[in-house]
Amino acid sequence: MKSTMRKGSGILTKILKWAFLLATLLIALFPLVWLVINSFRTNYEYEIAPLGLPSKLSFENYKNAIALTNLPRLFLNSVLVALGSVALNLIVASLACFVLSREKFKGRDLISTIVTAGVLIPVISFMVPYFIMITRLGLYDHLVTLILIYAAVNLPVSVSLITSFMKAIPKELEEAAIIDGCSFNQRFIKIIFPLTQSGLATAGTFCFIYAWNDFLMAMLFTSSEASRTIQLGIRFFTSQFITDYTGMFAALVLTMLPSIIAYVFLHDKIISGMTTGAVKG
Amino acid sequence: MKQKKNRNTLWIVLYLLPLAVLFIGFFIYPLIFNVYGSLMNWKGSSDMHWNNFANYRKLFNDDTFLLAMKNNVIWALSQGFIQVPLATIVALILARRPKGWKVMRTIYFLPNVISTVAIATVWVALYNPQFGPLNEIVKMFGGQPHNWLGDTATALPAIIGMTVIYIGYFMIIILASIMNIPKELYEAAEIDGASVLQQEFRITLPMIRGTLVTSITLAMAYGMRHFETTYLMTGGGPAYSTTTMGIVMYQKMDALRYGEASTAGIILILLGTVVIVALRKLLGNNDPMAEAAQ
Numbered sequence: 001m002k003s004t005m006r007k008g009s010g011i012l013t014k015i016l017k018w019a020f021l022l023a024t025l026l027i028a029l030f031p032l033v034w035l036v037i038n039s040f041r042t043n044y045e046y047e048i049a050p051l052g053l054p055s056k057l058s059f060e061n062y063k064n065a066i067a068l069t070n071l072p073r074l075f076l077n078s079v080l081v082a083l084g085s086v087a088l089n090l091i092v093a094s095l096a097c098f099v100l101s102r103e104k105f106k107g108r109d110l111i112s113t114i115v116t117a118g119v120l121i122p123v124i125s126f127m128v129p130y131f132i133m134i135t136r137l138g139l140y141d142h143l144v145t146l147i148l149i150y151a152a153v154n155l156p157v158s159v160s161l162i163t164s165f166m167k168a169i170p171k172e173l174e175e176a177a178i179i180d181g182c183s184f185n186q187r188f189i190k191i192i193f194p195l196t197q198s199g200l201a202t203a204g205t206f207c208f209i210y211a212w213n214d215f216l217m218a219m220l221f222t223s224s225e226a227s228r229t230i231q232l233g234i235r236f237f238t239s240q241f242i243t244d245y246t247g248m249f250a251a252l253v254l255t256m257l258p259s260i261i262a263y264v265f266l267h268d269k270i271i272s273g274m275t276t277g278a279v280k281g
Numbered sequence: 282m283k284q285k286k287n288r289n290t291l292w293i294v295l296y297l298l299p300l301a302v303l304f305i306g307f308f309i310y311p312l313i314f315n316v317y318g319s320l321m322n323w324k325g326s327s328d329m330h331w332n333n334f335a336n337y338r339k340l341f342n343d344d345t346f347l348l349a350m351k352n353n354v355i356w357a358l359s360q361g362f363i364q365v366p367l368a369t370i371v372a373l374i375l376a377r378r379p380k381g382w383k384v385m386r387t388i389y390f391l392p393n394v395i396s397t398v399a400i401a402t403v404w405v406a407l408y409n410p411q412f413g414p415l416n417e418i419v420k421m422f423g424g425q426p427h428n429w430l431g432d433t434a435t436a437l438p439a440i441i442g443m444t445v446i447y448i449g450y451f452m453i454i455i456l457a458s459i460m461n462i463p464k465e466l467y468e469a470a471e472i473d474g475a476s477v478l479q480q481e482f483r484i485t486l487p488m489i490r491g492t493l494v495t496s497i498t499l500a501m502a503y504g505m506r507h508f509e510t511t512y513l514m515t516g517g518g519p520a521y522s523t524t525t526m527g528i529v530m531y532q533k534m535d536a537l538r539y540g541e542a543s544t545a546g547i548i549l550i551l552l553g554t555v556v557i558v559a560l561r562k563l564l565g566n567n568d569p570m571a572e573a574a575q
Contacts, residue, residue, distance in 0.1 A: 013477065017374050024371060025385065028392055028446045031403045034414060050414040096300035099293050115300070118308050122506035122553055124527045125546030128318060128539050129311035152307035155300065184292045213396045215509050234398045235513070245406065252399050263394045267387045270394070274450075275457030 032256075039249040046246050061250035068240055069251055070225070074233035075258070081143055081229055082211040085150035089207045090200050092151065093158035097196075098188045100159070101166035102174065112163065118156035127220060134221055141222050146229070149221070150211040158203035161273075165199025166192055202273025205266065212259065230255055312550075318543035325537035336544035346545070349524045350552060352437065353505055356525065357556055359441050360504030361497040368451035369493065373481055375452070376459040386456065389449030401513035404443050405430065430515050433522035440514055440523055451496045458492035459485055494564045498557055505553040526552070 038046055039061055040054040065071075099105075100112050130149070139145040169192060174182075177191055215231045222228060228236070234255055241248040263270070322332035340346045371389065375382045392400065407415050408429040416426035429439040462485065470480050486493075508527035511517060517524035517532075526549045533542035 017379070020370060021374060021379075021385065024367065024445070024448065025388060028389060028449065031400070031407060031446070032391075032395075034407070035403050047412050049417075050409075050412050051417050092299040092303060095296045099296040103289065103293055105290070105293055111297070115304055118304070120502050120553070120557065121308060121312075122502070122527075122549055123307075124506050124508050125530070125549045126307070126311035126315060127530055127534055128542045128546065129314040130307075131534065132314070132539075133306070133311070148303070149307065152303040155304060155307075159300070184289050188296075209394055213394075213398075215396075215398050215513070231396050231398045234396070234402065238402060245412070248402070249406075252402060256395050256399050259394050259396065260391070263391060267390070271386065271390060271453055274453050 035249050036253055038246055039253045041246050043244060043246050061247045062254070064244070064247045065251035065254060068247070069233065069237045071230075071233075071251075071254060073225075074228060074230040074255075077143060077228060078212060078230040081146045081150065082208050084143075084147040085154070085211045086204045086207045088147060088151035089154050089158055090204055093155055093162050093203060094193060094196065094200060095188075097159055097162040097166050098192050101163045102187075102192060112159070115156055116160045119160070123153050124216060130217075131220060139221075141224055141227050143222075143227050145221050146211075146214075146218060146227075149217050150207065150214065154203075154207040154210055157206055161203045161206075162196060162199045165196045169195050198269075198273070201269055205270050205273055209259075315543045315546050315550075318540055319547045321540050321543075323540035323543075325539070329540070332540070336541050337548075340541065340544055340548065345521050345524060346526075346529055348521055349526045349529045350548070352524060353507070353526050353549070353552065354556065355437070356441065356507045357501040357504035357553075360444070360500040361560070363441075364444065364448055365451050365455075365493065365496050365500050367445065368448040368496070369455055371448060371452045372455040372459055373485060375456055376485075377477075386449075386453065389452055391449070392446040393450050397509045398513055400446070401510050405514055408439055431519055433520050436515055436519060436523045440511055443514075444510070451500060454496055455489060455492055458489045462488045494561065497564070498560060501556060501560060502553060505549065505556065 034051075037053060038050075040057055040059075041052070042058075042060075045052060045055060096115075100108055134140050134145055139148075173191060173195075174187055177187055182190065213231060214229075215235070218229045218232045219235075222232065234252065237251060238248055241251070318329070319336055320331060320334065321329040322335065323329040375386060407413055410416060410426060410428040410431065413429075415429065420426060427435065429435050466484050466488075467480055470484060475483065506527065507525055508531070511523050511525055512528055512531070515523045517528040526545055530542050530545040530549070533539075533545060
């Protein structure tokens with residue numbers, strides 16, 4: 001209950017508190033607001049007064065941005081890669097987590113520890129081995145490659161998250177199912193997997209955010225336009241705009257929109273997911 | 282302890298197999314391959330041959346690489362000891378549920394879901410010496426416009442300063458930890474007449490110590506592997522002033538110096554481990570919340 005919360009102290013603390021909150025919020029939000037405002041302005045307006053407001057609401061920049069960039073294709077590639085890696089990551093992680101959380105066998109804790117420790121490995125240090133491996137397997141410049149990398153790189157996070165969710169499911173549920181004649185596979189498919197949905201959603205969100213936003217791996221392992229993701233696309237088309245700053249801003253806003261819309265709908269899930277991991281981990 | 286053999290051994294192996302393939306393929310094999318490659322004279326498609334740690338000697342005598350190592354440590358420290366304390370202050374304030382705290386929590390986290398490339402591009406525009414709004418603001422207060430990213434003295438602070446927008450990430454973790462502290466502790470303190478500030482220092486901070494250590498560790502690990510924002514904003518320049526180990530590694534690889542790039546990777550892993558182990562030694566890793574829960 002809110003009323004039971006402790007009351008804040010003196011007026012000075014109050015002012016300091018709000019000043020701090022406003023300052024940090026401003027730093028977080030100002031760039032985005034500024035970007036959106038300027039995406040509706042002309043280059044002339046922008047160059048004489050970078051902090052001004054648009055004189056009229058014009059979608060000219062957006063029309064140009066859509067015409068100049070192959071956004072639908074870039075989006076499609078990014079969606080395919082992100083969804084593909086989330087699916088692969090969740091299937092692989094949940095299969096393993098079921099065994100790691102609900103079965104007893106030799107080496108179980110060792111496997112969990114090693115996989116979880118992967119969180120602390122800076123994956124960028126594997127640039128060369130990844131590159132050699134990918135070119136030798138003939139996977140260079142394929143969307144599948146990105147799917148594999150994003151799914152694999154997120155396994156340590158997913159495994160530790162999903163394991164903590166699966167461990168929380170009461171033993172009795174499964175014992176009852178075993179008495180009813182449930183097989184090993186049925187226990188996973190019918191009981192544990194459905195009961196872990198919120199954990200899967202969280203792990204999936206992390207993987208999706210990473211896959212959607214990654215730039216480095218896409219830059220290293222793809223080259224053609226056919227396999228270009230949106231992040232690499234931003235890098236390429238910023239050079240197309242040359243001095244058309246506000247046109248570029250409109251394009252940037254378009255690339256951010258899907259993430260922001262998804263966040264508006266999913267923020268509760270994302271935030272509760274992050275905190276579940278933190279409190280349990 | 283002796284264990285009964287599990288009847289489901291075959292299924293257990295099958296369920297673990299996909300994880301094993303991907304984890305070995307993308308973590309274990311690359312790690313071993315990196316160690317091996319770091320010890321070899323290896324350029325482009327040429328043969329690899331043992332070169333008696335020449336890559337290591339070369340990198341440790343290379344001023345640019347030493348600067349990159351220094352920058353990496355600066356990144357790690359600034360993420361751990363600027364980012365996390367700021368996040369903690371925000372979390373302490375929001376934990377007392379001021380008006381609109383839920384909306385604020387959502388806004389603080391927002392930059393974390395937006396693409397690094399887009400944000401970096403926006404910040405380059407914000408710092409633009411000619412049309413950038415930052416210089417407009419500086420001029421408003423009577424200051425001199427400055428080329429923030431073009432000056433070796435300000436480029437690194439400008440990029441690191443920009444990462445303050447990401448404090449929401451650790452704020453959310455710390456906030457959850459604070460909200461888990463039993464209310465009774467504060468009620469008792471209030472009866473004893475402890476002020477808000479006293480309560481934060483005597484109850485909240487000690488109780489979330491474990492979370493803080495974890496957050497600092499993670500923030501430093503992320504700082505160590507920093508690549509994208511710098512690469513996108515300055516490419517490591519001007520005059521290598523913002524370069525990082527990741528950027529050096531990328532440039533070596535781009536120049537087909539695979540052996541040296543692998544070496545940079547291994548040094549990055551080692552340096553990261555040293556920094557984090559030293560940190561955990563320094564801060565300890567006791568978590569009163571976990572102990573209380575047992």
